Amino acid sequence: MIEVLSSTALSTVQDLGRTGSLRWGVGTAGAMDPLALAAGNLLLGNDANAAAVEVPVFPFAVRFAEDCAFALTGADCAARLDDQSLLPWWAHQARAGQVLTLGPPQPAGTWRASRAYLCLAGGVDVPEVLGSRSTQLRGAFGGHDGRALRQGDLLRAAAPGTSTCPTGFGLVPPALALPLQVDGAAAMRVLPAAEYLSYQEASRAAFWDGEWKITPQSDRYGYRLAGETLTPIRSTEMRSHGIVPGVIQVPPGGQPIIQMRDAQPSGGYPKFGTVIEADLWRLGQAPIGSRVRFIETTWDDAVAALHELQGWLDEVRRLAGLHRWQRGRN
Template identity: 80%
Template sequence: MIEVLSSSALATVQDPGRTGSLRWGVGTSGAMDKLALAAGNLMLGNDADAAAIEVPVFPFKLRFGEDCAFALTGADCAARLDAQPLMPWWAHQARAGQVLTLGLPQGGAQRGSRAMVCLAGGVDVPVVLGSRSTQLRGAFGGHEGRALRRGDVLRAAGAGRACATGFGLVPPALTLPLQVDGVPAVRVLPAAEYQGFEEASRAAFWAGEWKITAQSDRYGYRLAGEALRPLAAMEMRSHGIVPGVIQVPHSGQPIIQMRDAQPSGGYPKFGTVIEADLWRLGQAPIGSRIRFVETSWDEAVAALDEVQAWLDKVGRLVELHRSAPRKN
């Protein structure tokens, strides 16, 4: 068991996401950085759909009520177990009574914004519509359908289970870098209404930097930059959307739909951040700047293959560590 010792950290229980429910008006939810979640689960030998704690606001503290292996992935938060500093992207062992503290994210240009605390066996909460992810708007899933708060107690499904620990990974931000002129970037496919915008606006979208404003959260990222102007006013009926879709409201300032996005919307679709890069966007801090890189369908598929190849390599490295002889 673990006990949450922090208030107002907006931490939630998340797994890879709730698929297959869009037709009922239920969004996907899930980890903002699914790559960090997948890697943490691999390190602990968890099922691929195991849930973890996603932490976007710091400091964050929890107490282990029993011995439990855990992995820290995502943002480097200068973590400590009691007074002992911990490596990020590393598998650790906690003893009953120890307190895990996550501080402010570190890393300069590589700084992330969300940490994943993965527990042996995953966070044990009920499955709702095929997922353990918290759906904040619908107030279901996760732990009582809400963000965690001080005093909440969660169970690790594999607490006490023997796990290989004391090893770690090179973060994907270093092994799969993507920047333009030193600014973090994501790849985008032009969407249905792309050609309905002025040529100068289309050029500015790719050439400029875009600030992630304070009006950004798990539902969507509101950006600030040169306004995108349509050739003519576009009035559209609501239509299906998914995480990654970039919509342009009347202000001309784009909104990128994120994991808690509603499943429909009526604004014109300018582009879509490819699935392989959504983890990069999920780690972009509020107030930071990003660039967009135009890509093709074939390049988007190849990028997914690249991410899977990285995860396959992680799986092999973890297996090698588990099978290595231990010194007495």
Template identity: 80%
Template sequence: MIEILSSAALATVQDLGRTGSLRWGVGTSGAMDNLALAAGNLLLGNELGAAAVEIPVFPFKVLFDEDCAFALTGADCAARLDDQPLLPWWVHQARAGQVLTLGLPQGGAQRGSRAVLCVAGGIDVPEVLGSRSTQLRGAFGGHEGRALRRGDLLRAAGAASACRTGFGLVPPALALPLERDGAMAVRVLPAAEYAAFEPSSREAFWAGEWKITPHSDRYGYRLEGEALRPIAPMELRSHGIVPGVIQVPHNGQPIIQMRDAQPSGGYPKFGTVIEADMWRLGQAPIGSRIRFIETTWDEALDALDEVRAWLDKVARMVELHRGAPAARN
């Protein structure tokens, strides 16, 4: 068991998401950084989509009530086990009674915006519609359908299992970098109403930087930049949308639908962030600036293959490490 010692808001139990339920009006949820969750699970020998704790606000503390192997991925959050500093993207061993503390690096500089705490065997909460992810708006899934709070107890399904520790990997932000003019970038496919916007707005979308405003969350990232103007006013019926879709409301400031996005909406669709780059957005801090790169369908598929190849490389590395003889003291 692990016990939550913090009252910091918005930490939730997440897995890779709830697929197949959009037709019932149920969003996907799932980890904002799916690569961090998948890699952490691979490091521990878990199933790829085992549930973990996603932590977007620091400091955050948990108490291990029993011995348990764990991996920290995602944001570099100056983690400590009792008084011992921990490496990010690494497998560690906690003993019963030890406290894990996640905080901001010295000086306040932070790489990434969400840490992911994976534990041996995964976080054991009930499946709802095929997923253990928390759906905050519907108040189901995860731990009682809500954000975690002080005093909550979570069971680590494989806490008693033997698990090799003391190794890690290079994070995808370094292994798969993507920037434009010094700013983090994501690739975007033009969407259904793209051609209905003024040419100058289409050009500004690709050429400019966009600020992620404080009005952003797991439901959507609201951006600030040069307003996108339609050629003529548009009124659309509500229609299906998915995470990654970029909608443009009447004020011209885009909204990127994120993991907790509602399954329908009526604003014009300007573009769609490709699936292979959604993890990058998930780690983009509030207040940071991002750039968009126009891409094609074939390039989007190639990018997804690149991500899968990186995960395959991680899996092979872990397999080699687990097959190596244990070091002698």
């Protein structure tokens, strides 16, 4: 069990998301960086979909009320367990009474992530709602009482105690293992969407050629971008239709909005493009105020990118299993 010591807002319990409920008007929720959450769980021998704590605002601190193995992934937050410095993307063992503190994210070369994930042995033990333990803030359900964590909250680990899984080892972060940048800016691959050709050719070119700033009006619901105005060939009125995380919509002002994990399941703005599923983790880690670039891609390349990502996770699973096997022999 851990006790939240910070009064910092917006930290939530998330797993890989709530699927199969869009037809009922229920969004997916889930980790903004699903790759970091899955990898942290695999380091601990958890199911990749086990719930963890997503931390987007720092500093953040918890006290371990009992012995528990844990893993830290996502942003490098100069973590400390009491007075001991901890490595990111690493599995650790805590003793009862120790305090884990996460500071502001540190850059790793030209990459700077914005969210950290605290995974616990067995996963964070909260009830499933509609097949997921993710917090749905808009509906106020799932996670820990359907809300962001507060000072004094207690979260139980499903498998506390001294870990039978090996700790003291970790991974090369995917930002280093699977880099993707354009002119030093984090980049995401995008598939043109249904209304893409409804925009002027100059606007389509500007979308690919320019940098886009993630504005302060961005959150888990959507990232609002600032850059070259996207101008349609003619004004279009549309009925609301289904949308999913990653869809890039363009409101009348011409500044795009990218739907994120807490997005509503329908909307009426034209769809300019869609960030491919394999790159949603990159977008989810892009800090507010940072600038990003977009790369036009094809369906086949998007599928290949997803296979590459799955291959990276399979290697994480293999290495974690190898460490467990070696520990068992010793």
